[in-house]
Amino acid sequence: MGTVVEAANKGASGSILEKRKPTIVFVLGGPGSGKGTQCANIVEHYGYTHLSAGDLLRAEIKSGSENGTMIQNMIKEGKIVPSEVTIKLLQRAIEESGKDKFLIDGFPRNEENRAAFEKVTGMEPSFVLFFDCPEEEMERRLLSRNQGREDDNIETIRKRFKVFLESSLPVINYYDAKGKVRKIDAARPVEEVFGSVKAIFEPKNEKAD
Ligand SMILES: Nc1ncnc2c1ncn2[C@@H]1O[C@H](COP(=O)(O)OP(=O)(O)OP(=O)(O)O)[C@@H](O)[C@H]1O
Ligand SMILES: Nc1ccn([C@H]2C[C@H](O)[C@@H](COP(=O)(O)O)O2)c(=O)n1
Ligand SMILES: [Mg+2]
16 A cells, blocks of 8 residues: 555556645746745635745755755746655645645646646645736846845845746646636735735625525
């Protein structure tokens, strides 16, 4: 008998996650667009569980795992870690939480992430929240974030912007073509951005005739 993660890795037909059918919302946007900030608000108001792919990878580095050095080098270079590693971390976090509504922040970051997630879990997101923000504003925010992140320096930030444009935007366009993207103007103050987020998460007040 394998572990839950191994069973899920066998593909859609053997996916434990597919059987549990959790609600998944992908939260995407450029580096510094405010994904983490708004996820914290959504958790507080709507009872979702927040899973940040970047946070899980940083925790993996700290844990001293055998992949730690590889992950650290890739993050420093602003590159995307292979899906196999990130999906295992996400699956484990979903399984261990025992919860059923997830904000998956910063994933999928490229086509490989997207295709592998769907294949391994057999799941698609309910929708994709896309925080749209100009680069100049994101750069200002990242340079003043002050959380000690190794990738918040101007050289790595420029690499992350390039990867976002070349690899992550196509994923957003993929889901947009399926009518799943909810785009938000993220260049406004936090409370204003959250006002737009709320409009998406509030249950619709359908009028009966
Ligand atoms: N609407 C906003 N206006 C001004 N500053 C903001 C806004 N939203 C977030 N910030 C600040 O910008 C910085 C980046 O925000 P946050 O960490 O939420 O972005 P992120 O999209 O998760 O970035 P990353 O992809 O690098 O993890 C933080 O210091 C945060 O406090
Ligand atoms: N799906 C992902 C998400 C993140 N990473 C790596 C590369 C990112 O630059 C870094 C930081 O992510 P953030 O906290 O900004 O969301 O983590 C990745 O390789 N794959
Ligand atoms: Mg973040």
